[in-house]
Amino acid sequence: MTNSRARETTEAIERLYISMRHLFYRGFFKPAGVSGETIRNLLKIINPEIYGSMNIASKLELNGLMYVLDRLPEGIEECAFIHLTSDEGFDKGSFEPIVPKKRRRNCYRIDEHQMNIEVLLGRSEIYDILTHLTFLFIEADKIRNLAFIQEENWKPTRAFKIIEEVVKGEKKFSRKEKEVALIHLSSLIGRTFDETLRAYNTFGDDDNPDRLFKIIYNLGKVSLEDAKQTREREIHFSSILRERVGHHYFGEKWANKVKEMLFENDLHMRPLHIISANMHSVKNVLYANNALKKKHHGDIDYKLYEDISNKKELRDKVSKYALDEGMIYIDDKSGSNIDVQIIDLSKTDLKNTPFNNSKFGGDDVVLVFDYAFGEQAFEVMDELLRPFDHKGEIYMMKVKSVSIMGKAGILAGGKGDIMIPTSHIFEGTADNYPFENALSLDDFEDDELQAFEGSMITVLGTSLQNRDILSYFMNTSWKAIGLEMEGAHYQKAIQVASKIRHHISPDLFVCYAYYASDNPLETGSTLSSGGLGLTGVKPTYLITVRILDKILNGNRKAINNA
DSSP states (O other), rough: OHHHHHHHHHHHHHHHHHHHHHHHHHHOTTTSHHHHHHHHHHHHHOOOOOTTTOOOOOOOOOHHHHHHSSOTTTGEEEEEEEEEEEEESSSGTOOOOOTTTTTTOOEOOOOOSSEEEEEOOHHHHHHHHHHHHHHHEEEEEEHHHEEEEGGGTTTOOOOHHHHHHHHHHSSSSHHHHHHHHHHHHHHHHHHHHHHHHHHHHOOOOOSOOHHHHHHHHHHHHHHHHHHHTTSOOOEEHHHHHHHHHHTTHHHHHHHHHHHHHHTTTTTTTTOOOOESSSSSSHHHHHHHHHTTOOOOOOOOOOOHHHHHHOOOHHHHHHHHHHHTOOOOEEEEEEEEOOOOEEEEEGGGGOOTTTTOOOOOOOOOOOEEOOOOOHHHHHHHHHHHHEEETTTTTEEOOOOOEEEEEEEEEESSSSSOEEEEEEEEETTSSSOOOEBBBBBBGGGOOOOOOEEEEEEEEEOOOOOOOOHHHHHHHHSTOOOOOEEESSSSHHHHHHIIIIIOOSSSSSOOOEEEEEOOOOOOOOTOOOOOOOOOGGGHHHHHHHHHHHHHHHHHHTOOSSSOOO
């Protein structure tokens, strides 16, 4: 049964992406039209774990709603017209950019009816947005069907009238009256009072305490107007966006800027180690002890890194010290949303770091760049590894290693555990990328954390995975240990550059390691249940130290310092 459901899900995911791609090149669609209905039905067949009770008509999915709205611009629930655009100069007008809480993208409220969302990260971002919007439309139509009586010309229910009173704010509600309103809200959305109260407190803040009421009201209202055809919902893709997607427009600009900085600082002929990771862990491991005048004592100082995570003044001190000591920081303006740090190891004092026993004495350069998103990973890595034309001369990048550290969904363990891939399998295709990983289980012996080694699935979108397909990948001969969105794209670019196009030497080593941000097979541990918080400190820094071990020791066995 599970294998049958897995096949059905795989087919639905493929059809969903083909449909989305077709609509993208067509230029627009209506969520309530035939095309929108097709996408909606496919998402319902997939029934992703992250969207919880999406398929239950009488119950609103509150965790999924929070997850999606954190990644979409505030106020989108009020808009019937959503335009996906490229960077088309809206920032030059008087429009105030709206940046979603959990996605670094600029959005613009054009008027009361229209929201524009800038797409800079390629197809994966388009699919991600469309998937979230489809979930939002499903929930909105659910609210409409629960809040209005179609047989009586869409007459609002008593519960919806009370919600409308709260939203309009014409009457001051006492605490008791607000609780009564919450009881009506919980009845309408099919949730317990306790669940609704918790969601009310989670969605709201001091400036906008009634945000949950407003979201439910506006989703229902916009859906009703669509059903009555007084204001039909539409999604548009701008012609500029359609021209640019797939042409590495932003990736090329980003990579050229990085290479220019290497030239400007006379680092372009040095051995280069590329790390895709966050913007703090490599910097903190190499500079934090000296910056904060703390003596390193043999073990990895997780308490120090936790303190830095908690305190802005400590983060600022480390950043200032690192820049004073020669670290180069590139605040990305290309549109790729990927910042960069360049560290000259010949200028870096390792004595007061976890590598005080290292015999390293080279002039290697470490280039750390921020996380890419899905297919964007191929674009930026492919462009970065290309030879660079500088004043008529062609220079090859002297890449000695590429390391990828990221967050991933784990299938075998729990939040915070570590995954060491031996291959990346691209979901929905026969594409697979086996490789020799310089990191192994031996590098991650630890009393608190578990580490797992095996194949990993590079998925088309984390929000499309359900229990059946994940169980299939874990329990069959695939023996997958986790899922993420970038690995196959990175490895494809590395293999093309090193083995086919010979842009870089084939004599390089790669390090891949991920820490678990969630377990999508475990109820209450999916991405919609919240982030890792400080649980992520230990695996992040353990992986960082192990990657730097390999770089400083020429891919020999890691030094014993943990």
